[in-house]
Amino acid sequence: MSTHVGRQVHTEGVARLRESYAALPRGAPVRLAKRTSNLFRGRSELGAGLDVSGLAGVIEVDGDVAEVQGMCTYEHLVDATLAHGRMPLVVPQLRTITLGGAVSGLGIESTSFRNGLPHESVLEMDVMTGSGEIVTTTPGDDLFDAFPNSYGSLGYATRLRIELEQVGPYVALRHVRFDDAASLAAAVARIVDEREWVGERVDGLDGVAFTPGELYLTLARWTDEPGPTSDYTGQQVYYRSLQQHPTDRLTMHDYLWRWDTDWFWCSRAFGAQHPLVRRVWPRRLRRSDVYWRLVALDRRFGIGDRLDRRAGRPQGERVVQDVEVPVARLAEFLEWFDREVGMRPVWLCPLRLRRGGADRPWPGYPLTAGTTYVNVGFWGVVNVGPDAPQSPRNRAIEQKVTELGGHKSLYSEAFYEREEFDRLYNGAHLAGVKALHDPDDRLTALYDKVVQRR
Secondary structure, eight states, X not given: OOSBXXXXXXXXXXXXXXXXXXXXXXXXXXXXXOSOOXXXXXXXXXXXXXXXXXXXXXXXXXXXXXXXXXXXXXXXXXXXXXXXXXXXXOOOSSTTOBHHHHHHHOOOOTTHHHHOOGGGGEEEXXXXXXXXXXXXXXTXXXXXXXXXXXXXXXXXXXXXXXXXXXXXXXXXXXXXXXXXXXXXXXXXXXXXXXXXXXXXXXXXXXXXXXXXXXXXXXXXXXXXXXXXXXXXXXXXXXXXXXXXXXXXXXXXXXXXXXTTTTTTTGGGGGTTTSHHHHHHSOGGGOXXXXXXXXXXXXXXXXXXXXXXXXXXXXXXXXXXXXXXXXXXXXXHHHHHHHHHTOOOOEEEEEEOOSSOOTTSOOTTSOOOTTOXXXXXXXXXXXXXXXXXXXXXXXXXXXXXXXXXXXXXXXXXXXXXXHHHHHHHHTHHHHHHHHHHHOTTOOXXXXXXXXXXXX
């Protein structure tokens, strides 16, 4: 599809959206009519939904600003901006995440240590609220500030104006090994403050902890310097290269999607990293959305549970989470995680809010301004036995992250009691904003949408 749609096409897409809202039965719940999702929790099927099929493109790229429709995927957005030598300030790891989804549900990547989270580069957006109005909102408005981490409970972004940054065509990488988490955490704190390492500029920063004694930070530098580049969309697997090559080079395009080809390391669960399987697995199907469809089939038919029973393994608990902990508590969290959960590798991605000042926090995800956090991502199954349906590991993770002064992303399963959830995610404020823009309560409230009741 063409990534640029123009204003007339956008106007027509908004008109179809309005028509689909008007066609809903009076008082019916409002939701999107979309089959795809990057969420790792169930979505209720509620019948007819909003038609967002005309809201999936880039309206305009003008210098360091792009105007983008809410359902545009980052894959299409990046195609449009790289043609102008620019990229969004933060590009989440997976191609099919939408801009509206990343803003309403958060996102993170290697530029987050200097650019914060995706919503922090939004200059203006239009939101269709539960009342059917399309409201134009800007930073400082209650709706704008409460929108991040609202997951559709305040409405859906139809148009966003976002900042871009200039980039070169290549990325030079250094993979720096650390023998313990405390040393890595100290390096993260230093790089976030100084934006360099051993005298070299750092534009992107993330890492992988393979074992308690083998951890890597990948330091990325945008560059115009020509030269050979690696290709991890073929036989080679990106995350393994951290252990194999102290330096590397990628095109900017391949760097942005380095994690998508193998869904970090999760493609190994489908055999896609086995050399023989990889040779016959079409390159065009080595993508996160393909693996996601395989996961959906597994969940539908319980394939993994059947294989566990056949092999005599204890019943598995799915542990798919991203959490943010203060960098000063990272080593403590990883030590606890190894002891209580025991899942490796894990992804490490530093971040610091771009918007400073305690007077204007983001109320729905209240990280402390001026504090460096590290996102720890871990995705897999832990064989815990008959207690698996009660999700003991996930509940323990929630408790530990709160104890350490961190927060947990809500794209996956959550198990908080209502009172604690409202305290952690500012539920009272969110409810107040929702009451203004959704007086008939047609949008599902955040707690009801994200928390699993068992």
